[in-house]
Amino acid sequence: MDLLWLKALHVAAVLLFTSGLLAQSLALAAALQDSVSPGVLARLRRWDQRITAPALLAMWALGIAAALEGGWFGAGWLSAKLLLVIALTGLHGIQAGALRRLAFEAGRPPRSLGWAPVAVVLSFVAVALLAVAKPF
Numbered sequence: 001m002d003l004l005w006l007k008a009l010h011v012a013a014v015l016l017f018t019s020g021l022l023a024q025s026l027a028l029a030a031a032l033q034d035s036v037s038p039g040v041l042a043r044l045r046r047w048d049q050r051i052t053a054p055a056l057l058a059m060w061a062l063g064i065a066a067a068l069e070g071g072w073f074g075a076g077w078l079s080a081k082l083l084l085v086i087a088l089t090g091l092h093g094i095q096a097g098a099l100r101r102l103a104f105e106a107g108r109p110p111r112s113l114g115w116a117p118v119a120v121v122l123s124f125v126a127v128a129l130l131a132v133a134k135p136f
Helices: 003-032 038-070 076-104 111-133
Strands: none
Touching: 003 038, 003 076, 003 111, 038 076, 076 111
């Protein structure tokens, strides 16, 4: 597949994953304050299962394919980007688990997830800067 198409499809998957991860983060932060309804959490969980998680898989597959096609493995900027993406993937797993627990039992998500919306935004800004500027 042409590198331009790989990158375009990768960016589309990134946008879907980013929006889903940020929505999760915001909803879980709101759940810490009891200001989100169980129905919203249930719909968000379905969205995660149908859109965000598949976008995560597509993002990884297309990103690896683009990196192989572009010969970027070993570049410092890609290594830094991969560290951030691994952290965001882990955060997605933690948040998906918190949503699942909230769907089946009453309670609140872990207080540590209150910082997640800011972390998601800052991480994706850093990833975008690394991918576009390739500073090192």
